[in-house]
Amino acid sequence: MNKFKSMMIGAAVLLSLQAVAQKPKVPAKGIGQKYGCTSIMQAPKINSFDTSAGSRGLVDPYYLWDNGSTLKVKFLAGSPAMQERVKSFAKEWEQHANLKFDFVESGETDIRVNLDNKGGHNSMIGQVASGIAQEVKTMNFDTTDFASADAMHRTVLHEFGHAIGLLHEHYSPLAGIPWNKDLVYKELAQSQGWDKMTVDVNLFQEYALTYTHGTSYDKTSIMHYPVLARWTTTGYAVPWNNQLSAGDKMLVTALYPKGGVRATEVPRFVVTNYTKMNVVTSAEKQGLLLYPSFNIKTAGADGQVYFTVFFYDEAGNPIMDNNEKYNISNVVATYKSFKLVAGKTLSANKNLPTDFELFIPFSELPVDAGAKIKAVFKAILVDGKELKMLYSSTPVNFSVIR
Numbered sequence: 001m002n003k004f005k006s007m008m009i010g011a012a013v014l015l016s017l018q019a020v021a022q023k024p025k026v027p028a029k030g031i032g033q034k035y036g037c038t039s040i041m042q043a044p045k046i047n048s049f050d051t052s053a054g055s056r057g058l059v060d061p062y063y064l065w066d067n068g069s070t071l072k073v074k075f076l077a078g079s080p081a082m083q084e085r086v087k088s089f090a091k092e093w094e095q096h097a098n099l100k101f102d103f104v105e106s107g108e109t110d111i112r113v114n115l116d117n118k119g120g121h122n123s124m125i126g127q128v129a130s131g132i133a134q135e136v137k138t139m140n141f142d143t144t145d146f147a148s149a150d151a152m153h154r155t156v157l158h159e160f161g162h163a164i165g166l167l168h169e170h171y172s173p174l175a176g177i178p179w180n181k182d183l184v185y186k187e188l189a190q191s192q193g194w195d196k197m198t199v200d201v202n203l204f205q206e207y208a209l210t211y212t213h214g215t216s217y218d219k220t221s222i223m224h225y226p227v228l229a230r231w232t233t234t235g236y237a238v239p240w241n242n243q244l245s246a247g248d249k250m251l252v253t254a255l256y257p258k259g260g261v262r263a264t265e266v267p268r269f270v271v272t273n274y275t276k277m278n279v280v281t282s283a284e285k286q287g288l289l290l291y292p293s294f295n296i297k298t299a300g301a302d303g304q305v306y307f308t309v310f311f312y313d314e315a316g317n318p319i320m321d322n323n324e325k326y327n328i329s330n331v332v333a334t335y336k337s338f339k340l341v342a343g344k345t346l347s348a349n350k351n352l353p354t355d356f357e358l359f360i361p362f363s364e365l366p367v368d369a370g371a372k373i374k375a376v377f378k379a380i381l382v383d384g385k386e387l388k389m390l391y392s393s394t395p396v397n398f399s400v401i402r
């Protein structure tokens with residue numbers, strides 16, 4: 001039970017879980033200074049059809065906030081004048097979505113905004129921000145781009161759009177943009193320093209239809225990047241969009257209805273208050289006992305969660321299983337899986353230090369005695385073929401003592 005190989009879940013889920021374990025890639029230098037934003041989005045895996053008509057736009061339903069939430073927002077830097085302008089632009093979303101941004105100067109916050117002269121523009125997607133440590137930013141603005149009022153306005157609306165769960169509109173499977181990919185790679189390498197992977201992630205991803213929330217493609221969305229005519233084979237172009245489009249307004253009205261409830265729900269689970277993971281060597285059990293300490297809050301619909309621990313070598317590469325009878329690309333990990341009901345808050349290793357235990361026998365850890373390795377706790381929501389990362393801890397370093 002300690003290997004994903006032996007998990008009684010589908011092969012697609014297995015492959016995706018292995019992808020989750022991979023070492024994160026380092027983004028190219030200088031990305032996002034002038035073009036687009038570099039918010040990280042997981043590409044969903046499934047394709048199913050929902051063709052109901054309605055508003056437009058692309059959304060990650062797993063990371064939406066509860067309807068009617070008041071989100072506490074704090075600035076980590078920036079001049080008071082600049083902060084005031086960000087506030088006023090962000091609040092345009094409140095006119096359409098049943099959400100409030102409460103700008104505060106202290107205490108626990110949901111969104112933390114850094115105004116800097118570097119770092120590009122980016123934001124966590126919706127409630128992904130809840131898994132980020134309180135001292136760490138969840139949104140960044142590069143104010144060197146804010147010389148023009150239009151640029152600042154559209155950028156603030158765009159990043160706060162991500163913060164309430166919206167995705168890049170050009171990822172819509174209905175967009176059908178006839179990219180001239182070779183030219184885009186070449187020009188964005190020159191102007192932004194983006195490598196091929198960064199361009200693929202930021203421009204060429206295509207999401208499953210479910211993520212359109214039953215909407216059509218909207219080239220006027222604030223969540224669409226500009227597209228130069230020469231970047232497409234047909235001369236198709238999208239200008240900088242500086243305002244919320246009619247489609248943007250309709251979408252957030254449907255997602256966060258005032259005086260109503262969201263029409264469709266998925267499991268929306270959030271891991272909070274992760275503090276540490278104790279790693280205990282057990283001579284008696286001939287293995288490692290792992291005690292991650294966290295809370296999980298469930299909302300939306302019931303769902304399946306895998307609480308996992310992945311193992312990495314000193315360099316941060318995943319430790320693979322070396323046992324031929326399993327599989328060559330087998331990432332070593334241990335897990336426990338639960339079906340959780342919506343509307344609960346559960347805690348692990350909070351009330352008692354050892355009320356939630358994960359275990360891996362030494363025999364399943366193909367490393368030498370005394371090896372320095374890292375363990376990373378990850379919580380993963382599995383909904384059908386969808387996998388959503390709920391939380392990934394900082395690595396816990398330890399030596400294997402048998």
Ligand SMILES: [Zn+2]
Nearest residue numbers: 037038039168
């Ligand atoms: Zn963006």
